Amino acid sequence: MKTVLGRRSRMLAATTATAGLLLVAGCSSDNGGGKTTVKGVPLVKAGQITTCTHLPYPPFQSEIDGKVQGFDVSLIDLVAKDLGVKQAIVDTPFENFKTGAFLNSGQCDVAAAGMTITEERKKNVDFSDPYFEATQAVLVDKKSGVDSLADVKAKGKKLGAQAQTTGEEYAKSKGFDAVSFESSDAVLNGLRTGQVQAVIIDYPVVQGWLKDKANADAFKVVDNLNTGEEYGFTVKKGNTKLLADINKAIKQAKADGTYKKIYEKWIGPYTASAATASPSAS
Numbered sequence: 001m002k003t004v005l006g007r008r009s010r011m012l013a014a015t016t017a018t019a020g021l022l023l024v025a026g027c028s029s030d031n032g033g034g035k036t037t038v039k040g041v042p043l044v045k046a047g048q049i050t051t052c053t054h055l056p057y058p059p060f061q062s063e064i065d066g067k068v069q070g071f072d073v074s075l076i077d078l079v080a081k082d083l084g085v086k087q088a089i090v091d092t093p094f095e096n097f098k099t100g101a102f103l104n105s106g107q108c109d110v111a112a113a114g115m116t117i118t119e120e121r122k123k124n125v126d127f128s129d130p131y132f133e134a135t136q137a138v139l140v141d142k143k144s145g146v147d148s149l150a151d152v153k154a155k156g157k158k159l160g161a162q163a164q165t166t167g168e169e170y171a172k173s174k175g176f177d178a179v180s181f182e183s184s185d186a187v188l189n190g191l192r193t194g195q196v197q198a199v200i201i202d203y204p205v206v207q208g209w210l211k212d213k214a215n216a217d218a219f220k221v222v223d224n225l226n227t228g229e230e231y232g233f234t235v236k237k238g239n240t241k242l243l244a245d246i247n248k249a250i251k252q253a254k255a256d257g258t259y260k261k262i263y264e265k266w267i268g269p270y271t272a273s274a275a276t277a278s279p280s281a282s
Helices: 071-083 095-099 149-154 166-173 184-192 203-209 213-218 240-256 258-266
Strands: 010-013 028-030 035-038 041-043 048-053 062-064 067-069 086-091 125-127 132-141 159-162 179-181 198-202 219-231 234-236
Touching: 041 048, 041 240, 048 071, 067 071, 071 086, 071 240, 071 258, 132 149, 132 166, 132 203, 149 198, 149 219, 159 166, 159 184, 166 198, 166 219, 179 184, 184 198, 198 203, 203 219, 213 219, 234 240, 240 258
Parallel strands: 048 086, 159 179, 159 198
Antiparallel strands: 010 086, 028 035, 035 041, 062 067, 125 234, 132 198, 132 219
């Protein structure tokens, strides 16, 4: 995932089918913390579920035609629809997702940022059931002569990764001194400009890049690393009611075919394994 320090947070309204249901019956003031509740679910702002993310990270979330859209956005929209509210998105540094800072301070209800479920992160936040199985890809410049991750080291090439991500952690675990980039866009630019000759990053991100002919002509995937990663949404520790609603939306979407449609729109051809991730232990 990504870290952009000092970047000003921006509030961006995500598209949702519930625009006409922003203020609904059943919203009541919670005098304990200045919050509201909808169907018993506490929200930091009336009429909306506030989502922290970090942009851009296509195909999970990015700004398209002035709106934040993507796989994660579409799934949280299902939660918003169930509650009868809209989704509003706050762009924040990725490091805050690891610490849960924006959730714990009451700035966001949920964090959705293509975030891998890890035991370390569970210490600070509560994860939803897994909603996506992810692998890491090794993408290289076709002119580099690199045909595997092992080749990167053997041939003395430079490897890049996105800061504070599981891809970067994997590179370090294999003894690489990876060049660290702040965002997925910066990772791709580093490859384009020759700062690095290979990168490790989530495979769905690479899939998105290779849809562009110029990228497909210049780069190739030489390794697909199955690291057993699963993505989850996060909420403030102890927010069991919102967590239950998120898990319900994920389960229902997988059961009724909505998940498959969203997956095919944003990720690509649907495979059965995408819907069989086991519930998290959070």
